[in-house]
Amino acid sequence: MKWKNLIKVAFKSIVKNKMRTLLTMLGIIIGVAAVIVMVAIGKGAEQRIQNQIASMGTNLIMVFPGSMQQRGVHMGPDQGVRLTLDDADKVKKNSTLLDAVSPVVRTGVQVIGGSGNWSTAVWGGSEEYLKIRDWKMSSGEFFSAADVRAQNKVCVIGQTIVKNLFANEDPIGQQLRLRNVPFKVIGVLKERGQSAFGQDQDDVIIAPYSTVYYRLSGEPHINQILARAASLDQMTQAQAEITTIMREAHKIQEGQDDDFTVRNQTDIASTAEETTKVLTILLASIASISLLVGGIGIMNIMLVSVTERTHEIGIRMAIGARSRDILVQFLIEAIVLSLSGGLIGVLIGFIATYIVHLATEWNTVIAPANVILSFGFAGAVGVFFGYYPARKASSLNPIEALRYE
Amino acid sequence: MNSKEAVIRTERVTKIYDSGEVQVEALKGIDLIINPGELVAIMGASGSGKSTMLNILGCLDYPSAGDYFLDGIHVNDLDRDQLADIRNRKIGFVFQGFNLLARTTAFENVELPLLYSRRADSGDPVQLTRQALERVGLAERAHHYPNQLSGGQQQRVAIARALVNQPAIVLADEPTGNLDTRTSIEIMATFQELNRQGITIILVTHEHDIAAYCHRIIEFRDGKIIRDQALPHPHAAGQDLETGRWKTAAGQGAPS
Numbered sequence: 001m002k003w004k005n006l007i008k009v010a011f012k013s014i015v016k017n018k019m020r021t022l023l024t025m026l027g028i029i030i031g032v033a034a035v036i037v038m039v040a041i042g043k044g045a046e047q048r049i050q051n052q053i054a055s056m057g058t059n060l061i062m063v064f065p066g067s068m069q070q071r072g073v074h075m076g077p078d079q080g081v082r083l084t085l086d087d088a089d090k091v092k093k094n095s096t097l098l099d100a101v102s103p104v105v106r107t108g109v110q111v112i113g114g115s116g117n118w119s120t121a122v123w124g125g126s127e128e129y130l131k132i133r134d135w136k137m138s139s140g141e142f143f144s145a146a147d148v149r150a151q152n153k154v155c156v157i158g159q160t161i162v163k164n165l166f167a168n169e170d171p172i173g174q175q176l177r178l179r180n181v182p183f184k185v186i187g188v189l190k191e192r193g194q195s196a197f198g199q200d201q202d203d204v205i206i207a208p209y210s211t212v213y214y215r216l217s218g219e220p221h222i223n224q225i226l227a228r229a230a231s232l233d234q235m236t237q238a239q240a241e242i243t244t245i246m247r248e249a250h251k252i253q254e255g256q257d258d259d260f261t262v263r264n265q266t267d268i269a270s271t272a273e274e275t276t277k278v279l280t281i282l283l284a285s286i287a288s289i290s291l292l293v294g295g296i297g298i299m300n301i302m303l304v305s306v307t308e309r310t311h312e313i314g315i316r317m318a319i320g321a322r323s324r325d326i327l328v329q330f331l332i333e334a335i336v337l338s339l340s341g342g343l344i345g346v347l348i349g350f351i352a353t354y355i356v357h358l359a360t361e362w363n364t365v366i367a368p369a370n371v372i373l374s375f376g377f378a379g380a381v382g383v384f385f386g387y388y389p390a391r392k393a394s395s396l397n398p399i400e401a402l403r404y405e
Numbered sequence: 406m407n408s409k410e411a412v413i414r415t416e417r418v419t420k421i422y423d424s425g426e427v428q429v430e431a432l433k434g435i436d437l438i439i440n441p442g443e444l445v446a447i448m449g450a451s452g453s454g455k456s457t458m459l460n461i462l463g464c465l466d467y468p469s470a471g472d473y474f475l476d477g478i479h480v481n482d483l484d485r486d487q488l489a490d491i492r493n494r495k496i497g498f499v500f501q502g503f504n505l506l507a508r509t510t511a512f513e514n515v516e517l518p519l520l521y522s523r524r525a526d527s528g529d530p531v532q533l534t535r536q537a538l539e540r541v542g543l544a545e546r547a548h549h550y551p552n553q554l555s556g557g558q559q560q561r562v563a564i565a566r567a568l569v570n571q572p573a574i575v576l577a578d579e580p581t582g583n584l585d586t587r588t589s590i591e592i593m594a595t596f597q598e599l600n601r602q603g604i605t606i607i608l609v610t611h612e613h614d615i616a617a618y619c620h621r622i623i624e625f626r627d628g629k630i631i632r633d634q635a636l637p638h639p640h641a642a643g644q645d646l647e648t649g650r651w652k653t654a655a656g657q658g659a660p661s
Contacts, residue, residue, distance in 0.1 A: 005520040016508040315504045318465065319566065320493020320521040322486045399465050402504070 006325065010332035024301040025341035027294025028378050032345025033352055035287040035374040036366065040353040042280030043370070044363035049272045059232055060132060061098075061239055063091070063225040063246065064261045082221035083260065085213065090249045091225055097238040100228040102126035105209050107217045113176035114165030122155070122178055122205045124212025125226070130156075132228040140172045140187030148208040151215065156187040158202035176205070181215050183207060235264055291374070295338070295381035302334055302389035313393050314401030327394035334386020335379060342378030346371055410477055412574050412605050413439040413462060418471035420457050420628075431457040433628040434471065439574075439607065444600040444639075446616035447609045449625035456578070458625065459609050463498060463576050464491045476573040493521050497567025499577035499608075503559040505551040511538065511562045512547040518570045537565040541595055557588035564595060568604070575599070577608035581615055587646075593618040594642035618642050 014021050065083045088103035095101070105124035110117060123129075127145045130137070143154050155176065162171055171185045183205075192201040213222065229238040239262050246260050306313070313326055321329075350366065357364045420432040431454045439445055449455040460466040461473060464480055465488075473480045476495055483491065492498075497518075505514045515537050519530040538544045541561040551559050560580060567575050577596070581589035589612075597618060600606050608619070616622050617640050624632035644650075 009517075009520055012509070012513065311504075312506055315506065316517070316521070317489065318463070318492060318498050318504075319518045320489050320570075322489040322521075324486070325489075325521060399460055402465075402500075 006328050007332055010329045010336060013329070014333055014336055020301065020305065021337065024298055024337050025344065027297030028291070028338050028341030028381065029294075029345040029348060031287070031291030031294035032342045032374045032378050033349040034290045035284060035377075036346060036349025036371060037352045037356060038283035038287040039280060039370045039374075040349075040364040040366045041356065041362060042276065042283045043365035043367055044357075046273065046276040046280060047365050048363040049276050059229040059235065059265075060134075061227045061229060061235070061242060061262060061264045063087075063227070063242060064263070065221075065224075066259070066261060083223070083225060084221055085209075087246060087249050088222065088225045091227065091242055091245050094245045095227070095238070095241055097230055097234050097241050098227045099230040100128035100132045102129045102132055102226045103209050103213075103222045104129075104224045104226055105212045105217050106223045107212060107219075109178045109205075109216065111161070111165065111176055111178055111205065114169070114171065114174060115167060116165060118161060118164045120161065120203050120205060122207055122212055122216060124207055124209035124217070126209055128228075129206060129226070132226050135192070136190040138188050138190040139170075140185070142187055142206075143208050148210050151210045152208060153181060153183045153211055153215070154186045155183045155205050155207040156189060157185055157206075158189045158204040159191040160200055160203040161205060162188055178205070178207075179216055183211075229264075239264060288377075291377060291381065294341070294378075295385040298334055298338060298382060299385035299389060302330065302386055303392070306330070306389045306393040309393070310396060310401050310404040313396050314398055314404065317396070317398035318402060323394040326396075327390045330390030330393050331383065331386050334390065335382040338378045338382025338386070339375075342375045345378065346375055349374075411438045411474070412441050412443075412476055413437065413607075414474040415461075415468075416472045418458075418461060418468040418473055420454075420461065420466070421469045431628055432461075432468070435628075435630060437623070437630070439605065441573075441605050442600070442603055443605055443607075443621060444596065444619045445607045445621045445623060446619035447607060447623050447625065448611060448613075448616055450611065453625040454628040455609050455625040457628075459576060459578055459607075462574075462607065463496055464488045489521075490523060493518055494524065494570060495573045497564075497570070497572040497575040499560070499563050499567050499575060499580045501579035501582040503551070503556070503563045503583070505559055505562055505566075507551060510548050510550055511543060511554065511565075514551070514562055515565045515569050518566060522570060533569055534565075537569040538562075540568060540599070541565045555588070556584050557591055560584065560588075560592055561595060564592075564599075568599070574605045574607060577606065579609055579611070581610065581612070589615060590618075590642050590645055594646060597642050614640075 063083065083103075085103055088101060091098070092101040102125045106121055107124075108119070108121050110119050125132075127143060127148055130142045137156070138159075140156070142156055143152065146152075147154055155178075157171060157176070165171070165176070166174060171188055174185050176183045176185060189202070189204070189206075194200060209222070227238070227242065229235050242262050243258065246262070247258065250259055252258065316326060349371075353364050353366055356362065415435050415437045418432055418435045418437075419430065422429040422431055433454075435458065447455050447458065457466070461468050462475075464475065464483075467481065475491065478491065478495075480488070480491065498504075505511075506517070512534055516530055516534045519533060535544065535547070538547055541564050543558060543561050543565065546554060546558060546562075551562070554562065560583075564575075564580075567577075580596075581592055584592060593615060596606055596608065608615075610616055617636070619636065620639055621635050622632065623630055623634075
């Protein structure tokens with residue numbers, strides 16, 4: 001039998017029985033749509049986190065006190081080795097691969113000013129702090145090197161502070177009292193929203209590190225050193241350079257462990273990405289199960305249909321259909337069913353993803369690769385689950401099939 | 406192919422059904438020759454072996470022993486696929502229950518054997534299908550579905566389907582079994598007309614007044630041929646329909 005005719009026969013058979021066709025396809029439709037929606041949500045979360053990490057400053061390198069084994073844990077006042085302003089100076093002076101360095105002094109304060117008071121943290125940094133973090137101003141200006149040198153009592157505030165203390169007035173030029181030290185607000189940061197880890201990135205006050213260090217913190221050490229690598233390609237070298245400078249500054253003998261930690265955005269990003277990838281895989285595998293169930297549905301209905309159509313198969317064989325013709329007809333039917341189910345599933349998946357996006361405002365990303373993959377998987381399901389019923393149909397004995405009512 | 410050669414020739418054909426403990430000999434050495442242009446009725450009670458014979462003649466089954474030549478081809482040597490091709494090319498089936506595909510138009514039903522055909526020179530399928538429907542007088546019903554046609558019309562669609570591939574032989578298994586008397590005679594008139602055009606027809610029936618329209622009656626009993634008789638003057642179905650003689654014909658046929 002010619003291929004054209006086989007396809008014709010298979011199509012006629014599908015079109016003849018619309019209800020059966022629809023029910024058979026339903027499983028695949030739902031399966032494919034589910035895969036597309038789930039992966040779109042997972043990928044959306046992945047992309048959102050990547051964007052947020054990128055927004056933290058891409059070339060950012062951080063130096064924390066403490067050894068590798070204690071990474072991420074803030075040390076108590078009596079423990080471990082501290083970072084000092086001297087360390088930051090040395091890094092700035094001796095590095096060749098960094099285009100900005102800032103010590104960071106952080107201290108929690110009660111802020112009084114504007115319409116009330118607020119509890120937050122003051123971050124002391126250099127005039128390069130803004131550039132390193134890749135933050136933007138919404139109004140006013142960032143403080144200058146002169147402000148840092150002169151320990152001027154000026155500060156830049158985030159949107160959360162504006163909302164809480166200066167709801168009805170322009171904060172620029174206003175005074176804030178941080179631990180009773182008056183600071184002048186000279187700038188407002190652009191809104192940045194939540195971080196990838198759920199922190200409010202707008203609840204922040206930035207002031208010259210010298211002012212914070214000498215007037216507010218009262219502790220003889222700094223919290224971290226932030227630096228920006230001149231180029232993304234040289235992140236590793238830049239990190240190695242900082243490590244060398246810091247080991248020298250802290251007089252660490254060869255063979256001894258570092259008493260500080262150097263990390264960059266990529267480390268943090270890869271952790272977060274891994275987490276969201278796991279999420280995507282989880283969602284995709286749940287959805288794949290429904291696709292698999294859809295495939296079993298096809299097999300189920302095809303098997304029933306072979307029994308139901310035994311007489312028809314007998315007629316076809318009597319008038320000259322070879323076993324292979326029957327096999328191919330049923331196989332084509334299964335593939336056409338699953339592929340058109342897949343196609344409808346893709347369309348519904350697109351629509352459903354859009355609805356999810358509208359309803360929840362989640363970020364969703366439909367990757368073409370995933371669409372093709374789930375569509376292809378639907379086709380494979382058709383072949384896989386269509387083969388056994390097709391095989392069964394083709395091996396029927398024509399006499400018995402004809403006698404079957 | 407030699408046109409003078411028999412269309413069907415069987416030599417000592419036997420068929421044994423082996424169900425493990427019991428062996429049933431359905432056919433006990435059948436020698437049969439049917440020549441081109443014959444219109445043959447095969448008769449016999451159920452269990453006589455006539456259906457088994459029809460399955461073998463129709464290349465749906467192999468004989469257990471003996472040889473079967475169809476149109477000069479030794480069928481015993483063929484595999485399953487070749488048998489399917491023979492059925493497609495050489496044989497047209499007509500069944501008692503019409504066996505049309507449901508939800509498929511008359512045209513598509515008749516076209517079906519052409520779709521399974523492996524012949525390259527089979528010609529334009531649309532043309533052939535239309536011609537076959539014209540031969541049974543159903544050209545104007547081509548796009549009706551089986552459930553929109555009467556029993557007689559459905560059977561004539563089935564006959565058109567049997568004819569569409571220009572087979573060497575038409576095998577009809579109780580073609581009038583599901584039809585009333587008048588329609589039965591109409592179908593027989595169709596068969597007689599086709600036979601006049603040169604088509605060889607073998608039909609299985611257990612009704613004597615249907616067999617009376619054939620040129621030759623072969624009767625089976627217990628797996629053997631017990632009668633093989635030529636009818637020099639078969640009834641003319643067309644004439645019977647005109648005269649209404651069928652209403653008084655023996656055995657059955659109360660007028661409606």
